[in-house]
Amino acid sequence: MTDRLPPLQTLRAFEAVVRLRSVSRAADELGRTHGAVSKQLRALHDDLGLQLFDKAGTGLKPNAVGLELADAVAQALGHLSSRYGQLRRHARSPEVRVACSATFAMGWLVPHLAAFAQAHPDIRIRLSMTSAREMREEQDADLVVLWDRAAYPPEDQARAIRLAxxxxxxxxxxxxxxxxxxxxxxxxxxxxxxxxxxxxxxxxxxxxxxxxxxxxxxxxxxxxxxxxxxxxxxxxxxxxxxxxxxxxxxxxxxxxxxxxxPEGFAAIPHRARPLSPEARLFVDWLSTALQAAVA
The missing domain is CATH 3.40.190.10 (Periplasmic binding protein-like II)
Structure with a gap:
């Protein structure tokens, strides 16, 4: 069971006040009235049961608790904004993230990639070029393309899609x-x-x-x-x-x-995400292109 959180707009208002050191400036940034932002701060104080600001003349100065909470809120909002932006960009222009060795990318994949772009101009391929060791630590790619998967966990090997x-x-x-x-x-x-x-x-x-x-x-x-x-x-x-x-x-x-x-080239899909239709199209194209390259 997780703790109940205050409304997102309340946390945004609090973070803006701490960052801008002013209720008025926070209200301007958020497009709200001074009174509305002040009300959200009072609601947050009441809900938390702790003081987050100290009086500083006619203004407010965040205390240690306020600074700690503001830092956590800023990080959470930043992560949420980044992830939301990724999903929004994906919805508008589907993206497939592919991890592979730098040698494979530069020596074979990139020179052949124009054919995929011509066939699927609405799908963006984002390459992550790295070493064989670093590929085994890849966490974010939709697909890891490789030929040697002996060092990968058995569950990854079992999910591998043979290409050529x-x-x-x-x-x-x-x-x-x-x-x-x-x-x-x-x-x-x-x-x-x-x-x-x-x-x-x-x-x-x-x-x-x-x-x-x-x-x-x-x-x-x-x-x-x-x-x-x-x-x-x-x-x-x-x-x-x-x-x-x-x-x-x-x-x-x-x-x-x-x-x-015996094992040939393979693509290992992401451990947690299902293979998207765009990733499946790329896998099918890559398999055909690799086989044609030695035909």
Missing amino acids: DSSFGVVAAPGYPARLADGRLVAPCRILHDHTRGAWDQWSRATGLQVEAPASISFPHTHLCLRAAVAGMGVAVAERRLALADLQAGRLVAVSDFCAF
């Missing part, structure tokens, strides 16, 4: 001394991802090849792993779509064939 196959292979700069021999990938250095190191293990299981690399370096983003490979720092395992531009430009070469990972 993911295809991984080993890449390196032209001329880098990496080779396949006797069931092994041999290279001086292997490039690892700080937060999705399972890619190498999955690649080894899928291909049956063991990796022999005496040295390794790691980076927090796939984009950095690919840049390191382009710079000749080692071999990297990469999703084909994300490495395609470098492969086509000759900055990278495929040391191995690309092979599908």
